[in-house]
Amino acid sequence: MTHTLRLPLIAGIVAITTLVAACGETRQSSSDASRDSAAAPAGARAVDVAMEDIKFDQTTLTVKTGETIDFRFTNTGQIPHDAFIGDAAAQMEHDDEMAHMGDASTHSMGEAAVTVQPGAAGQLSYTFTEPGTYEVGCHQPGHYGAGMKIEVTVE
Numbered sequence: 001m002t003h004t005l006r007l008p009l010i011a012g013i014v015a016i017t018t019l020v021a022a023c024g025e026t027r028q029s030s031s032d033a034s035r036d037s038a039a040a041p042a043g044a045r046a047v048d049v050a051m052e053d054i055k056f057d058q059t060t061l062t063v064k065t066g067e068t069i070d071f072r073f074t075n076t077g078q079i080p081h082d083a084f085i086g087d088a089a090a091q092m093e094h095d096d097e098m099a100h101m102g103d104a105s106t107h108s109m110g111e112a113a114v115t116v117q118p119g120a121a122g123q124l125s126y127t128f129t130e131p132g133t134y135e136v137g138c139h140q141p142g143h144y145g146a147g148m149k150i151e152v153t154v155e
């Protein structure tokens, strides 16, 4: 009668620290001075997006086919976040890459990405040339799975 005691292996626990859950939301409008350094492409629509732990401050965006969006990210969280633009399939693929290879920058054409450190700002211009549904996803480990994405409808 062998009696094997096994401690359950709790694997894959994503330690999501809910640092921002508190109500002390401080707005620092003057902290993003770097924003002015990069000029927006002519005719682009600027969209300001705050990166929080762990979500973007908006979940949907509608653009017109052919429209160029000048995403201006500000990381208001405590950890790095990134923004990767592509369709859902590309998101899954990229998430897989990031999970296995870390910061793999094997982006195919039509995809764009930027990583923004805490307290910093980042910019990403993207022209949505075809109608459909795209996503802006954060692929720091666990973030996309936790829902850190913006669904972009191109109409």
Ligand SMILES: [Cu+2]
Residues within 6 Å of the ligand: 054, 055, 080, 081, 082, 138, 139, 140, 143, 148
């Ligand atoms: Cu993130």
